[in-house]
Amino acid sequence: MPGTEPVFVYPLLGADDSWSGYRIEFATTAPDSETLFRLFSSPRLDTFDQRHPWFLPAVSGGYDAGTLTGRSVTVFPAHPKPEDTEALSQLEAALRAQGRQLGLKASPEHKLPSPGGWDCLLVDCGHARSLPPYTLIGMASRTKLVATNVHTHNDRNWILSNACILSTCEFLQTRSAPNTKADITRLKLLKLLTLIADDADTDCLDSIFREEPKLAYSLLRLVNSAALSPGSPITSFNQAINLLGRRQLQRWLQLLVFSDPNNGQHPNPLLQKAAARGHLFEFLAGQLTPPSSVENLADSAFMVGTFSLLDVLLGMSMPEIMRQLPLPEVTRTALLEHKGSLGELLAAVTAIDKHDLNTASARLAALGIDADNFFEAQLEGYGWASKIHTT
Missing domain, CATH: 3.20.20.450 (EAL domain)
Structure with a gap:
């Protein structure tokens, strides 16, 4: 057993x-x-x-x-x-x-x-x-x-x-210093996140990238990661839409906000941490007990995992961020209150980050996650995130 x-x-x-x-x-x-x-x-x-x-x-x-x-x-x-x-x-x-x-x-x-x-x-x-x-x-x-x-x-x-x-x-x-993202302002990041969360059409998203060429460069660098790219390089936003599909592209856009275009030649550990969290949540979402009835559960789980680090990225409190993002109620509740199955999973992961392993063990057990499933989920998340390159 x-x-x-x-x-x-x-x-x-x-x-x-x-x-x-x-x-x-x-x-x-x-x-x-x-x-x-x-x-x-x-x-x-x-x-x-x-x-x-x-x-x-x-x-x-x-x-x-x-x-x-x-x-x-x-x-x-x-x-x-x-x-x-x-x-x-x-x-x-x-x-x-x-x-x-x-x-x-x-x-x-x-x-x-x-x-x-x-x-x-x-x-x-x-x-x-x-x-x-x-x-x-x-x-x-x-x-x-x-x-x-x-x-x-x-x-x-x-x-x-x-x-x-x-x-x-x-x-x-923790944040290293204020204004480390002066090139991409909080307003611009929040505008992009709002469009993503609101399921904006392609033209609206494309307009952001036209205004911020460095954002487009960062996105293309991200999706062309050596271990993740398709057979030929993706060279434009519209090509990314056509080849990846909107659902997958939106996941890359969620990760894009963690990528600093001024630091493009250096690994970004916060980006990889966000990617690992998103994939971990996605992997475990369908195994939670009792089963969740959330529509598009995998997508919601990925979003909760990645967006759970937005407060670190933006240097803002999570309530302040949520006031500016039109997220689905299940996502907001998970991020703000650690309630619902995804919120409880976030509480467990937060305890792990604090090295409060007894609390984490109890929370995982309450969600029906045993050692085998959790170990495989961690390997899946870290293995996937480690292959993302931004150079």
């Missing part, structure tokens, strides 16, 4: 802001080894870049990492529970003997290990910033550094300057 304890996947950003690794986390109680083996044997894992590491938490007694075995880094706590100490020590010795990649989760209460003692060191950003100058740079000579709990853009810049090659993405939930 499928396990009910979910496993949570978090992308890790490389120095160039692209997804360059993934971290697995459990709620308080780890899923059983049989469930983990089944999840980690998913064929969807083969679609991810084989060069990217997957950081898996060490569990007393160990478990088979399945498809991830060759690219996994088993992460040990600096101070395990007394009842787990001996078992984790034995597991560490066995993995070292096999030549497997090992990581240590640093703790402020314990001295950092010597460089080279572990393949990877995961260090909380607050802890890292309290260390003496150049400590991390010295450590990085023989150990790969991964920063966790990176909550601000300032933190992100600091860890990149101090030799951390990967970091978690909490800072994406």
Whole structure:
């Protein structure tokens, strides 16, 4: 029987802001080894870049990492529970003997290990910033550094300057600075979103792109992503309508608002986060219990997932945004109140972003989503979003 304890996947950003690794986390109680083996044997894992590491938490007694075995880094706590100490020590010795990649989760209460003692060191950003100058740079000579709990853009810049090659993405939930989208004003973005939400005709949408050539360029760059484009490049808005169809094009337009034309030669992690959310919601929408009676459920789910990050993008409160967007009532209720099945799913995903995994587990269980379905949905969402390129 499928396990009910979910496993949570978090992308890790490389120095160039692209997804360059993934971290697995459990709620308080780890899923059983049989469930983990089944999840980690998913064929969807083969679609991810084989060069990217997957950081898996060490569990007393160990478990088979399945498809991830060759690219996994088993992460040990600096101070395990007394009842787990001996078992984790034995597991560490066995993995070292096999030549497997090992990581240590640093703790402020314990001295950092010597460089080279572990393949990877995961260090909380607050802890890292309290260390003496150049400590991390010295450590990085023989150990790969991964920063966790990176909550601000300032933190992100600091860890990149101090030799951390990967970091978690909490800072994406905050705005970096005001007026970072001066070239595409809030008014222009909201006008485009209003037309999309109001199912405007092609001519109305086309007029926006004629007024803003950079928007048209961004759209064409987005839909011509290497892994997603049709046989020949799309070179105009009308061609995009004809080849993709209005329904698919509207999804790209929803993602377009997260694309910054002034930053076209650099990965945009907020765009990929929005894309992953949209696809995750779409994948799970038909599996929610009780079943939703919402018309065009998949489209509504995708919109809730992507638009749930508009407040971050625009630097505006969600109620203020909703006052200017004529969205369907089910979408508004989900985004504003986290009510209805899509709203409850959004509440679960919000808890995941806050690392409140016990609450997230309970909310997913209440929606009838078990470990297997949720793990596959995460892989589907992250795998799809990782193939979107804006260069």
